[in-house]
Amino acid sequence: xxxxxxxxxxxxxxxxxxxxxxxxxxxxxxxxxxxxxxxxxxxxxxxxxxxxxxxxxxxxxxxxxxxxxxxxxxxxxxxxxxxxxxxxxxxxxxxxxxxxxxxxxxxxxxxxxxxxxxxxxxxxxxxxxxxxxxxxxxxxxxxxxxxxxxxxxxxxxxxxxxxxxxxxxxxxxxxxxxxxxxxxxxxxxxxxxxxxxxxxxxxxxxxxxxxxxxxxxxxxxxxxxxxxxxxxxxxxxxxxxxxxxxxxxxxxxxxxxxxxxxxxxxxxxxxxxxxxxxxxxxxxxxxxxxxxxxxxxxxxxxxxxxxxxxxxxx
Amino acid sequence: xxxxxxxxxxxxxxxxxxxxxxxxxxxxxxxxxxxxxxxxxxxxxxxxxxxxxxxxxxxxxxxxxxxxxxxxxxxxxxxxxxxxxxxxxxxxxxxxxxxxxxxxxxxxxxxxxxxxxxxxxxxxxxxxxxxxxxxxxxxxxxxxxxxxxxxxxxxxxxxxxxxxxxxxxxxxxxxxxxxxxxxxxxxxxxxxxxx
Amino acid sequence: xxxxxxxxxxxxxxxxxxxxxxxxxxxxxxxxxxxxxxxxxxxxxxxxxxxxxxxxxxxxxxxxxxxxxxxxxxxxxxxxxxxxxxxxxxxxxxxxxxxxxxxxxxxxxxxxxxxxxxxxxxxxxxxxxxxxxxxxxxxxxxxxxxxxxxxxxxxxxxxxxxxxxxxxxxxxxxxxxxxxxxxxxxxxxxxxxxxxxxxxxxxxxxxxxxxxxxxxxxxxxxxxxxxxxxxxxxxxxxxxxxxxxxxxxxxxxxxxxxxxxxxxxxxxxxxxxxxxxxxxxxxxxxxxxxxxxxxxxxxxxxxxxxxxxxxxxxxxxxxxxxxxxxxxxxxxxxxxxxxxxxxxxxxxxxxxxxxxxxxxxxxxxxxxxxxxxxxxxxxxxxxxxxxxxxxxxxxxxxxxxxxxxxxxxxxxxxxxxxxxxxxxx
Ligand code: NA
Ligand code: NA
Numbered sequence: 001x002x003x004x005x006x007x008x009x010x011x012x013x014x015x016x017x018x019x020x021x022x023x024x025x026x027x028x029x030x031x032x033x034x035x036x037x038x039x040x041x042x043x044x045x046x047x048x049x050x051x052x053x054x055x056x057x058x059x060x061x062x063x064x065x066x067x068x069x070x071x072x073x074x075x076x077x078x079x080x081x082x083x084x085x086x087x088x089x090x091x092x093x094x095x096x097x098x099x100x101x102x103x104x105x106x107x108x109x110x111x112x113x114x115x116x117x118x119x120x121x122x123x124x125x126x127x128x129x130x131x132x133x134x135x136x137x138x139x140x141x142x143x144x145x146x147x148x149x150x151x152x153x154x155x156x157x158x159x160x161x162x163x164x165x166x167x168x169x170x171x172x173x174x175x176x177x178x179x180x181x182x183x184x185x186x187x188x189x190x191x192x193x194x195x196x197x198x199x200x201x202x203x204x205x206x207x208x209x210x211x212x213x214x215x216x217x218x219x220x221x222x223x224x225x226x227x228x229x230x231x232x233x234x235x236x237x238x239x240x241x242x243x244x245x246x247x248x249x250x251x252x253x254x255x256x257x258x259x260x261x262x263x264x265x266x267x268x269x270x271x272x273x274x275x276x277x278x279x280x281x282x283x284x285x286x287x288x289x290x291x292x293x294x295x296x297x298x299x300x301x302x303x304x305x306x307x308x309x310x311x312x313x314x
Numbered sequence: 315x316x317x318x319x320x321x322x323x324x325x326x327x328x329x330x331x332x333x334x335x336x337x338x339x340x341x342x343x344x345x346x347x348x349x350x351x352x353x354x355x356x357x358x359x360x361x362x363x364x365x366x367x368x369x370x371x372x373x374x375x376x377x378x379x380x381x382x383x384x385x386x387x388x389x390x391x392x393x394x395x396x397x398x399x400x401x402x403x404x405x406x407x408x409x410x411x412x413x414x415x416x417x418x419x420x421x422x423x424x425x426x427x428x429x430x431x432x433x434x435x436x437x438x439x440x441x442x443x444x445x446x447x448x449x450x451x452x453x454x455x456x457x458x459x460x461x462x463x464x465x466x467x468x469x470x471x472x473x474x475x476x477x478x479x480x481x482x483x484x485x486x487x488x489x490x491x492x493x494x495x496x497x498x499x500x501x502x503x504x505x506x507x508x509x
Numbered sequence: 510x511x512x513x514x515x516x517x518x519x520x521x522x523x524x525x526x527x528x529x530x531x532x533x534x535x536x537x538x539x540x541x542x543x544x545x546x547x548x549x550x551x552x553x554x555x556x557x558x559x560x561x562x563x564x565x566x567x568x569x570x571x572x573x574x575x576x577x578x579x580x581x582x583x584x585x586x587x588x589x590x591x592x593x594x595x596x597x598x599x600x601x602x603x604x605x606x607x608x609x610x611x612x613x614x615x616x617x618x619x620x621x622x623x624x625x626x627x628x629x630x631x632x633x634x635x636x637x638x639x640x641x642x643x644x645x646x647x648x649x650x651x652x653x654x655x656x657x658x659x660x661x662x663x664x665x666x667x668x669x670x671x672x673x674x675x676x677x678x679x680x681x682x683x684x685x686x687x688x689x690x691x692x693x694x695x696x697x698x699x700x701x702x703x704x705x706x707x708x709x710x711x712x713x714x715x716x717x718x719x720x721x722x723x724x725x726x727x728x729x730x731x732x733x734x735x736x737x738x739x740x741x742x743x744x745x746x747x748x749x750x751x752x753x754x755x756x757x758x759x760x761x762x763x764x765x766x767x768x769x770x771x772x773x774x775x776x777x778x779x780x781x782x783x784x785x786x787x788x789x790x791x792x793x794x795x796x797x798x799x800x801x802x803x804x805x806x807x808x809x810x811x812x813x814x815x816x817x818x819x820x821x822x823x824x825x826x827x828x829x830x831x832x833x834x835x836x837x838x839x840x841x842x843x844x845x846x847x848x849x850x851x852x853x854x855x856x857x858x859x860x861x862x863x864x865x866x867x868x869x870x871x872x873x874x875x876x877x878x879x880x881x882x883x884x885x886x887x888x889x890x891x892x893x894x895x896x897x898x899x900x901x902x903x904x905x906x907x908x909x910x911x912x913x914x915x916x917x918x919x920x921x922x923x924x925x926x927x928x929x930x931x932x933x934x
Contacts, residue, residue, distance in 0.1 A: 005545075040809075042806065042807070046806050047806070048554075052554075055456065056550065056553060058456070061549040062550070074471070075460060075462045075463075148379075153465030153466050169379055170389075170466050172389075175562055175750045177668075178751070184749065199673070202674055361785040364785075365781055365785055365788070366781070368565055369572075369756045369760060372569075372753055372756035373757060373760050375753070376757060380748060392565050396559050396565060397559065397560065399785065399788065400792035401789075401796075403789025404793035406785065407528075407793070410786065412786055413531075413793075416526075416886060418523070418526065418902075418903070419525065419526030420526070421903055431525050435526040438522055438527045441538075441539075445534070445548075446538075448548050450552065456552075471556075474556065474560065475556055508782065
């Protein structure tokens with residue numbers, strides 16, 4: 001039988017859990033289709049950043065991507081609905097709300113990506129976001145007041161810091177290290193893996209595991225390519241995506257601990273919040289949700305609130 | 315003086331020689347070159363404006379941040395300006411015959427061989443230009459249909475991509491004229507837009 | 510086979526005088542199906558490639574350099590330098606090196622450094638009797654200091670992709686920068702005696718050093734001196750990123766020149782046109798390099814090279830030698846930042862296996878690829894310097910050979926003397 005060749009692109013550096021998962025996914029697909037579908041992985045931005053990957057997936061010129069939908073809000077603002085601050089602040093809540101295929105988050109992301117020609121096969125962990133800065137330890141939302149924080153171009157994340165009284169600065173990632181080192185900005189809000197791997201911690205003194213946003217990625221296939229596959233191949237690929245993503249979540253959490261240890265070893269004071277302290281942040285974080293209703297839709301926000309209440313009831 | 319764009323320089327960065335370049339209004343080429351001149355002026359205006367926008371947008375974003383003004387970061391406009399600056403600017407380079415080359419042919423003395431090679435290079439540019447137009451048109455139709463925007467200020471990417479398409483079309487037009495110029499024994503490049 | 514055809518066609522296109530952007534783009538367009546590409550697969554790349562903050566600095570620094578020059582403010586700086594260095598033989602070599610290091614501390618990019626320094630010193634060097642080919646060769650070479658002196662965009666990219674401390678990389682690059690500066694200066698001292706008439710510069714009449722008082726020269730140069738102070742202070746004082754400093758530099762230069770009545774509408778327009786034409790000429794090449802690189806990446810060409818290196822070599826000295834050659838080759842055909850992103854992560858694991866420190870390897874990689882900016886066809890430093898000095902490439906080659914050799918000597922020392930990069934440990 002003729003071999004189907006496919007390409008997979010992502011922005012993760014080699015050896016990162018998401019890259020390992022993409023290689024694992026490719027290997028599983030090759031093995032289970034008896035070499036009929038062969039996926040070549042292009043890691044580390046080799047095929048461009050998330051926006052570029054999204055464009056190529058959408059138009060069918062790239063077959064697979066391990067994509068961060070939160071970076072594609074230029075395509076549709078709904079693609080970072082999971083960035084609403086403090087949907088969940090611990091891993092077990094995350095597992096119930098974010099990794100529930102019937103939940104509003106996955107349903108919204110899938111439906112929105114579908115609209116732009118992308119099929120989300122499975123979701124994997126990027127990370128909980130933290131706050132790092134070079135000025136002061138952050139233990140309460142008040143400690144954020146007056147800090148100049150670089151944030152990504154997400155209405156949710158920006159609104160969280162603004163409500164807390166921080167000054168937000170949007171700035172492209174490549175400028176961030178220099179900006180931190182030169183104190184153009186005081187801090188940033190990536191999680192442990194990006195803070196470690198982009199060496200941002202070298203220019204920072206304090207890190208607080210605020211967990212204000214949980215980011216997840218999507219194992220994505222171009223709808224145009226998806227349609228050309230047989231049902232058998234589709235089933236194999238979908239299953240491989242789910243398995244690779246699930247393994248990634250476990251690995252990512254182990255790696256996260258590792259990165260935090262390395263960041264601490266690099267001289268950064270890492271603060272873990274007590275449940276009471278965390279509750280203060282959660283309060284501030286959820287204040288802004290109403291304000292974001294025009295973007296994400298009041299019904300979706302209501303549905304999300306119901307899921308959160310149910311997850312606490314557990 | 316560094317490469318003053320307004321004067322033909324002795325070092326071979328020749329862009330316009332009135333004797334060979336302005337065949338007069340009566341010939342077909344002359345008429346075409348008058349029209350091309352208008353395009354060249356428009357390109358100059360667009361690309362220069364883009365440079366100004368880039369400077370001001372970045373300058374403003376510095377001021378906004380330094381004084382914590384309640385205004386959005388205008389850096390996005392600088393990114394948008396890169397497209398007209400690059401692609402419409404490249405069309406201007408075509409008009410002025412000022413693209414960067416490996417600089418081998420330029421060392422040849424004027425004559426048939428030089429005109430022949432200029433013709434070949436212009437023909438290659440036409441082929442390149444047609445492909446580039448196809449590329450840009452494809453991305454432009456995606457940009458329009460998807461409605462994708464840049465995330466900071468929400469600028470539709472159809473705007474910068476539109477400038478890429480315009481630049482591709484303009485480059486191709488200049489290249490076609492360069493082919494005609496080469497075939498009729500004229501030096502490449504259009505009429506100086508700044509005199 | 511496809512590769513042979515690709516490079517053959519590219520050489521042919523360049524030979525008949527096709528622009529670089531055309532040569533890079535067209536070889537891939539014509540072989541789209543060979544490379545498994547399509548119009549749709551390529552269309553996003555040129556747009557994506559140039560929509561980048563760091564690249565904005567290129568036309569901006571070109572504008573500032575040209576404006577400083579056209580308004581006469583650069584001449585005031587030159588007068589000041591001349592006042593201080595006029596007893597030194599071949600003073601302009603020193604001035605070019607010092608100002609390249611200063612621009613390097615501002616731009617993080619060697620092309621921007623060449624553009625600014627070349628724009629300011631080339632005309633004056635020509636007036637002082639240096640052959641134009643010599644000027645361009647020297648300015649292009651000392652432009653490497655743009656990246657070797659921190660901050661440095663390629664080093665940030667290396668640190669981020671390979672997972673190496675960027676602040677360590679910035680510290681590690683200081684001695685290599687000094688070493689390269691010293692080597693280039695040595696070449697200049699020897700060559701300038703040979704190529705200047707009587708071994709001395711002509712003191713330009715335009716300078717009126719005899720008639721002007723030293724205090725006046727210092728006073729007049731102050732407004733120009735403030736520009737690097739503003740840019741450096743802005744960056745190191747934590748107010749601005751390099752691209753922002755470039756924009757603020759433009760605004761300052763225009764304002765200062767206007768206030769001092771050294772600028773009229775015509776000159777301003779000329780500077781804008783200069784920046785647009787030189788800037789877009791380079792940016793469109795970067796856009797098309799993106800297309801070319803994508804074809805290479807999708808066909809695993811650089812990856813195959815790296816795998817080959819890691820497989821067939823078993824001792825570190827040999828490995829480093831091969832790496833030097835490979836990176837030089839890659840740098841010959843590819844743009845520095847793209848090459849770093851590609852080759853860094855591929856070669857660093859192999860280097861680690863040979864016990865080579867990742868910080869050391871980062872500097873080796875960056876310097877290697879930077880030297881590639883001096884080797885055509887992908888030789889941005891040469892093209893920019895040639896434009897600034899108004900000279901053609903072939904006329905530079907003879908002089909360039911000397912500077913290129915010096916760079917290779919520096920590269921060898923940096924590669925085989927780890928102390929140069931790891932002294933701080
Ligand atoms: Na630098
Ligand atoms: Na090169």
